[in-house]
Amino acid sequence: MTEQASAYEHNGKPTSPTFESLQLAERFAKAIEEYNWTVDYVKFCELLELEPGDFADEQYRYFQQLAEALTRFDAESLAKMINAGLGKE
Numbered sequence: 001m002t003e004q005a006s007a008y009e010h011n012g013k014p015t016s017p018t019f020e021s022l023q024l025a026e027r028f029a030k031a032i033e034e035y036n037w038t039v040d041y042v043k044f045c046e047l048l049e050l051e052p053g054d055f056a057d058e059q060y061r062y063f064q065q066l067a068e069a070l071t072r073f074d075a076e077s078l079a080k081m082i083n084a085g086l087g088k089e
Contacts (some may be wrong), residue, residue, distance in 0.1 A: 017079030027077035036067035
């Protein structure tokens with residue numbers, strides 16, 4: 001089996017991301033990546049107006065996981081998921 005991985009609509013046709021979704025995916029992933037490189041825990045808490053503590057620790061870990069997870073997808077894949085989530089597949 002050498003079928004290429006691709007997103008399909010419910011009718012079996014390959015989907016293409018909209019230009020708007022592709023731009024959104026690229027900008028979001030890039031912004032999170034840049035922020036992740038420049039922020040530390042204290043700055044993160046200040047931005048989100050969180051008091052340092054267990055809840056803030058958890059939120060910071062979630063943010064780091066989000067930043068890592070976004071690197072696992074290219075912009076086109078993210079855009080296809082955005083379209084699907086908005087019912088634009």
